[in-house]
Amino acid sequence: MPAACTLYGSFLSAPTYRVGLMLALCGLPFDYRHVDLSKGEHKTAEFLELNRFGQVPVLVHDGLNLCQSFAILEYLAEVTGKFAPATMEERQRIREWLFWDADRLSPGIGRTRFFERFAKPDAAVMDYMRMNAEAGLGVLNAQLEGKRFLVGERPTIADIGCFGTLIHMAEGRFELANWPNVKTWWDRMSALPGFTPPYDLLPKFDRAAA
Ligand SMILES: N[C@@H](CCC(=O)N[C@@H](CS)C(=O)NCC(=O)O)C(=O)O
Known part of the structure; x- marks a missing residue:
């Protein structure tokens, strides 16, 4: 490039x-x-x-x-x-993760972190955001069971996209250790060169x- x-x-x-x-x-x-x-x-x-x-x-x-x-x-x-797909099927699987992240994971994690860090809305709003975020983390945790990366055996933009979403999760008061497969994957992502x-x-x- x-x-x-x-x-x-x-x-x-x-x-x-x-x-x-x-x-x-x-x-x-x-x-x-x-x-x-x-x-x-x-x-x-x-x-x-x-x-x-x-x-x-x-x-x-x-x-x-x-x-x-x-x-x-x-x-x-x-x-x-x-970090690109190698096959048409991988391209679709990666897109599924990216679209799901934009639809489900990012809003829950991002807004909970935003509200925790910069504003304190009504408790019911916070609970709703947190519930959505935890549901997303649960999906990731289940999908990563026995897998090194989200799509195939090597990291792709699906991993980079979802990892980026989670990066400030501690600021949203999410404890990574509660999602052990996500934690193992997080450690793997953090060890990538660069x-x-x-x-x-x-x-x-x-x-x-x-
Ligand atoms: N879907 C967009 C979301 C971008 C986004 O929400 N950016 C925020 C900062 S994290 C922003 O610019 N917010 C200001 C605004 O939306 O007016 C993306 O993935 O690039």
């Missing part, structure tokens, strides 16, 4: 981390632009030119501005050939590629 990459994101953002982690695991240096969500920088006319949805992350590569982190993972897998934890990978300032 010869062209340079620029990642726009926030150090607090799991979707930004998901893309940053993919780049790091692929060994691809990237310029980083810090988008300060607290100042509404993601809603400026300039940023909306990059992402019509007014959200981070955005990846700019080869003249294309790309949004939606799971779609960006698919793009990167395609252009690098890394793995970098979120607050090391994503700074609070712009950074040029090393």
